[in-house]
Amino acid sequence: MMLNCLILGEIPNGFQNLERFINDTSFTFLAEHCQSFNDALPILETEAIHLLFAGNPPANQLAHHEEQHDLRILVLSYPDNNPYPFFVCHEEVLFPYLTYEAFYNTVHRLYNIIDMEGQETIPPRTADHFMLRCDNRYEKIIYDDLRYLEVVDNHIILHTKDSQITTTEKLDWIMAQLPLNAFMHVHRWYVVGFRYIDHLAEDHVYIGTARIPLSRNIGQELERRYKKRWQKS
Incomplete structure (x- = not known):
């Protein structure tokens, strides 16, 4: 966590x-x-x-x-x-x-x-999505569809199963909307969804063909959380 x-x-x-x-x-x-x-x-x-x-x-x-x-x-x-x-x-x-x-x-x-998965301090979410402002419209972001987030200049790109959605909302605000046991901020410019990790290495992960770098010293915590809840048996 x-x-x-x-x-x-x-x-x-x-x-x-x-x-x-x-x-x-x-x-x-x-x-x-x-x-x-x-x-x-x-x-x-x-x-x-x-x-x-x-x-x-x-x-x-x-x-x-x-x-x-x-x-x-x-x-x-x-x-x-x-x-x-x-x-x-x-x-x-x-x-x-x-x-x-x-x-x-x-x-x-x-x-x-604090409970290791945040369940004591943070109540379970009842919704399966959050609403994201994108220019003059709002997009419905379903948690289970969100693969990873990428910061590019002053924009954030949300990579979902079927599309890419761009917003100017702050990363900290988006992070606050995400379930803590399903997503992790692994690098200054990246947030990953555990369920979509295809390969986990010491300094990077792969989600599909995307190679995502890991910040220094974060790999061990990422591996622990991933294996505990999301690794395929």
């Missing part, structure tokens, strides 16, 4: 490496860095964020607050009957000048708190 992360507020002094730590860890993905809760709410409402890193309020709001030097990490869940967009099921405080080893140990421990 890839843990989707969101940073809220300004990163406090001593945590300048936080974004790099998230990007360098094979099982964490930085979905967005939002300055305000209002900016973050649409992403939180997609029920796709596992870890929320809560930093300082924006600089113009610090006048009436004493500057903070710690960083809170929240584990989010989405109960079926919760009246709010999310529920904080676990919270910890991180301290300044965090080493990568300490960061890794923390998020790895939280990874084990």
Whole structure:
């Protein structure tokens, strides 16, 4: 499982490496860095964020607050009957000048708190599709038909079983619509659907004739998830 992360507020002094730590860890993905809760709410409402890193309020709001030097990490869940967009099921405080080893140990421990396939924190989806804006129209994207996504310049191409669909929507938004146990962000420019992987190698996968590169250190996690749920017997 890839843990989707969101940073809220300004990163406090001593945590300048936080974004790099998230990007360098094979099982964490930085979905967005939002300055305000209002900016973050649409992403939180997609029920796709596992870890929320809560930093300082924006600089113009610090006048009436004493500057903070710690960083809170929240584990989010989405109960079926919760009246709010999310529920904080676990919270910890991180301290300044965090080493990568300490960061890794923390998020790895939280990874084990969360159900390995996301079923405890993310309710099962009832729909088999999502609607995607493409210029002045909307396309119905059926999850089971989506083979892989490719970022090309300022567009994203969705490769389905029967066609290619181009959109200018952000990749992070599209990722938030996808079932976490069926798709994985394997490279800066690619997201793959497990059911369509034909060959898996150390630094690339094949989906049909398309050779898709893998980011450094992500191959082992991809192989684990693929074999657990999608490898043909």
